[in-house]
Amino acid sequence: MLQISTIRENPHEVINRLAIKNFDANELVKKVISLDAQRRETQKKLDDNLAEANSIAKEIGVLFKNGKSAEANALKERSAELKTASKELSELLQQIENEQYNVLVLLPNLPHPSIPKGKGADDNIVVAEEGVIPVLGENSLPHWDLATKYDIIDFETGVKITGSGFPVYKGKGARLQRALINFFLDNAVANGYVEVQPPFLVNENSAFGTGQLPDKEGQMYYIVEDNLYLIPTSEVPVTNIYRDIILKAEQLPVKNTAYSACFRREAGSYGKDVRGLNRLHQFDKVEIVQITHPDKSYETLEEMKDYVCGLLRKLELPFRVVKLCGGDMSFASAFTYDLEVYAAAQQKWLEVSSVTNFETFQSNRLKLRFREGNGKPQPVHTLNGSALALPRIVAALLENNQTPVGIKIPKALVEYTGFEIIN
């Protein structure tokens, strides 16, 4: 959520920046500003009213004590008038505030000034590419066939138990999952991230805090009976740890990492490009989150991006770093790098991580702030990234490392899997 002060002070800047995201903010900005003026005017009236009422109440108290009940009763009449007026004003104020809020949440985050305009994924900028793209033999297979061939992932049994998008990992497949999770967590911890194990279900307030609600409830699984949501990413519970908190400047940066299963309904996304592990309803992911001083967040963004690159390097996967253009960025993002690995059998780049700086967009909504010395609280910057999401990593590992004798495990993972080859 944008800060009202930003909009009030630089309306044209807001409109221009949002145009980069192909978002026409003209009307909404106008509306927010006019509602803001109404809000302040109404509040002034209400406050004056209440101030008078407060002082009358005190007077009445004194009068009664001194036995001057006639005078007190006269004042009561004025007090009653004020009460009626205050009630109307406060209802009006509430209504204006709600309206303003409802408009405010429709405005996406401003993209960083360096973000180029663009329509969609085709206009993203590849800022780095690394690793050797393997050339596979004639009878190479996509990962879903390899999974069946070596009996490590069973999609059909998953369908029987739950439905499509819920695979069953078996044998070395299951072990590979566990190995990757540990590998990612250990690396994050070695890089100064504090590991947390969050709940996989969150309440309404949390879903709201990170922006899944009120808009995107359809993307989450929902438990009606308990009014809880299955998390689409551990970003939700981890970030919400810091909801309604004022940190001290010395506590920054906060660095957390968490493994969680992630649950996504992805309604309407069935169809092409979703075979095998490419898109699932339940998958595993290790997330990294940082809360930083506003002056440090872009430095941190680079650091987080480089950290994820390091993981891909250790896994010996060819990858590229893509800077998203305005049109492809998410609602809440100010700057996003996507990291993609090449899956050699599908001959396709697969997004495995998204590293994003939200600046104050999340912290403003979360009421997550920090204080320098005795200064006023101010919003922090929040960032997060996948480090990493498993399924597409597994897909690329299987496809790229297939050989006539089996699938080779990258060296760095062997101490975690306990085997060097899947055969």
Added chain:
RNA sequence: GGAGAGAUGGCAGAGUGGUCGAAUGCGGCGGUCUCGAAAACCGUUGUCCGUCGUAAGAUGGACCGGGGGUUCGAAUCCCCCUCUCUCCGCCA
């Protein structure tokens, strides 16, 4: 699932109708003392929204889990909701 208790400032914990944004203790910050530190002592210490001001600040309002009600006046009385804790039941 059944029964009971509770929700107050960073924490602990008083406060049952007006002088309460709220005692006291701890913690934090500043100071005195000290070569320095500890102890002791003194002072200070919440958030949000307005108004005035370049600012420092001044000032109005709101906030004692959330919402509603009674009253001239509510942390305090009444109603509803949420959450937490304890005991019983069930259970990895």
